[in-house]
Each structure stands twice: as structure tokens, then as C-alpha cells.
Amino acid sequence: MSITVAIDIGGTHIRVAAYEPESITPIAQTRVRSLADQPGVFDRLVKAIESIWPREKVDSIGIASPGPLDPHTGTILDTPNIKEWINFPVGPKLSECFGVPVYLDNDANMAGLAEWKYGAGIGHHDLVYLTISTGIGGGVITNNHLLQGSRGMGAELGHMTVDPNGPPCGCGCNGHIESFSSGTAIARYVNDQLNAGQKSTLQSQPVVTTVQIAEAALQGDVLAISAFERAAYYLGIAVANYLAIFDPSILVFGGGVSQVGDLLFKPFETSLRKHVFHPHYLDDLIITKASLGDDAGLLGALALAHSMGVI
């Protein structure tokens, strides 16, 4: 019996877990602070792996990491989350340390892969996963394969342009869907409207967050409701585009902003129906929430390591 080690590298924590074959319950796991803006992230990662390294044979290591990255070479390109990792070959370096193959892909792709293999998307052949939190990330399964692309940079669904004259995106471009519908974008819109003098119960709050906006919207606050309607309108445009490209049978939504439910998804579905190329895309289309929560990155890394060679 051989063991697979899965790693989820996040901006605040690194999680490492070891799994027996056919199991998604770890036999050992640990979580350490990544301290991503300080030197020594790689050393902390190695120590965390060593702390759970099993006595049994390990067959491979899978990693979910913030991108952009190149899964074909196991290299982190220039993730804003970890300052010292620029063109950093984390895969080959770990492979040298531990003597096993190491497979790497970005956290959103890994969450999509995990939801397909172990979560909300089990049994589907074509799945589009979107995580809506501070940013927007995506993962695509097409005909039972994880879409990676020739450079490993496929499925960057958050950076699809929905209005070239739109607000600046975290990536520097204008009008990407992330700049309209992420939690950051929703809060920015509300703050801009408040600064412009629009009346709202949120005026009394020193800093307005997405959670506060959702609470205000549920109390009937017009500005808060309109902020989600605006985010949902653009999200409908983006997802209509994804349907035209990938034609999935299921859309899986993860991330904190997705938890607001009908505030976002009712107007989203209206916009999606309006913008979709053909209503046939919506026949039997399942729109659902992700089911794996914080474990999605780890389980995606596990699935990647298990399936290398066949995906």
C-alpha cells in the first residue's frame, strides 16, 4: 500500500495531509502558518511535510497553490501571495527533497477537480467551477478531463472581460468579471456609492464588508440590494460565455460570496437567461454550491496526484 501526500498552500496557512489509496480521510495532517510575506516559506513547507511523512511508501505529492503557475514544469510564476516565489520551481525542489513525483496546479483548478471527483459534481462529465471570494477563480472539467491548457494557464475564468470600460481588476486590466462580481468589487462599489452621497443604512459603518452588505440587503437596504444585482448581472454575462465555450451539465459555486444565496443567484439566473446564446444550454443545467468547503484544495491536490497520467 502506498500513501499520497496532498498540500494546500494558502496565503495564511499551509495544509499538508497523507492519504491511503481510495480514501479521502487523511491518516495524518498538519497546518502551519505560511507567513507568505516573510522569507523561508519553502523551509516551512518542507518541515510541515516531514512532520506527517508516513513510514509507508509514498507514491507522489500533489499541490494546490495560488497561481499564476506552470503545472507542466511545477513552477510558481509570480504569485502575489508569496512574495519570494518568483519563477520558483516548487515541484522539482520538493521532488528532490522527498524522492517522489510532485504534481502542481492552481488552487481554483484543484477545487474544481475535487468537487468533480469527490463533491458536488460527482457523476458529471462536464463541469464549470467558480469560486467567488476576494477574487474570482475557476476550474473546468471537460469530458472528464481537467482543462489545463498548453501553458497550464487555462480556465482563468475570473479574468474574462465583460466590459472593457469597467473598473480595474486585481490583475491590472479593466472590466474583468472579477472587477464586478468578487467580494472586493461588491464592497468597492458600495463604498463608491456611499462616497458619492447615496443614502444607505451602511453609512454608519466605518468599513463596509460583503457580509455587512448582505445583512443590509436582507433588511431591504436599496443600495445593498443593487450592489448584489449589479454583481449578478455581470456574473450572468460571464457565465453565459462559459456555457457557450464549455457547455457544462453543472455549475458549482464556491467561495464566501456564493454563500449569500438568492441575493446573488436570483438576479444571476435572470441575467444568465438573458445573455445565454441558446436556451438549450439551460436544459437540465444544475447550478449548485460547492460541498467540500475548506478541504477542496487539499482534495484536489490528492485527485491530481492520483490521476496524473490519465487526466
Ligand SMILES: [Zn+2]
Ligand atoms: Zn483580471
